[in-house]
Amino acid sequence: MSDKVKIAYFDFASCEGCQIEMTNFGDAAFLELLNHVEVVEFREAMSEKTTQRINISFIEGSFTRESDRKRLEDIRNRSDIVIAYGACAATGGINALKNHQSDYKQDVYGKDADMPHLESTFALPVSAAIKVDYSLNGCPMDRNEFIRVVSHLVHGKQPVIPNYPVCVECKMNETVCRYELGDHCLGMVARAGCGAPCPADGIPCEACRGFVDNPNEESLITTLMEKGGLSRERAEARSRMFAANCRADAPHKIETPNK
């Protein structure tokens, strides 16, 4: 029997982009990691499934229907470590936009809105249903962070997920601030760990990794309006796009694992 660390991937309400991101992964550091782990379930890439004990389970997607709770609990019970994988699982991600709207089902599906297969309520992080040990944030999750976190776990070390803003990494890159260029940006409240690639590529940070703990939302909105030139409505909308559940007015505030 292999003594490698057994890992498995599971998906819930998501676009499955985080899993696809894994299948595109040919970096040398990732291939080296495969010498230490054994993938025992990964629907995007293999047909085998497991009912056995799993060392690390990666869960992609939001918890958005009560009928998923039992499957999530089963994964939790069979896993030593559970990692919420990508924004949908970590914070509710872009799915959580609907949490701020009342008639989204009728708007999208019209008269079919009540059909059983469309069962869905609030889009919540996986941590709303089961205990989550760590979150890999981002839409999609960040490959380098994946390698770092899994490498730490394989070697018995405690991974640390940053709780400082993207601006820190942006400054370390010596990128010119978007505000200096007449643009807007959410980097001052976005959780770092991605290396600030978006401002470096000339586009604003959209906080796809969610917010740092205790973000100053009032200052964020004021800055987006006064320095970024956005209307209040647009500033509110931009700040919710990937971080709807991180906002203070979210119907279900999230709890951040990694502590």
Ligand code: SF4
């Ligand atoms: S976090 Fe983004 S890429 Fe990953 S599953 Fe959700 S929507 Fe798709």
Ligand code: SF4
């Ligand atoms: S561009 Fe964005 S992330 Fe970079 S320093 Fe400015 S506000 Fe911060």
Ligand code: SF4
């Ligand atoms: S810079 Fe912002 S939007 Fe871009 S990957 Fe990082 S957190 Fe996400």
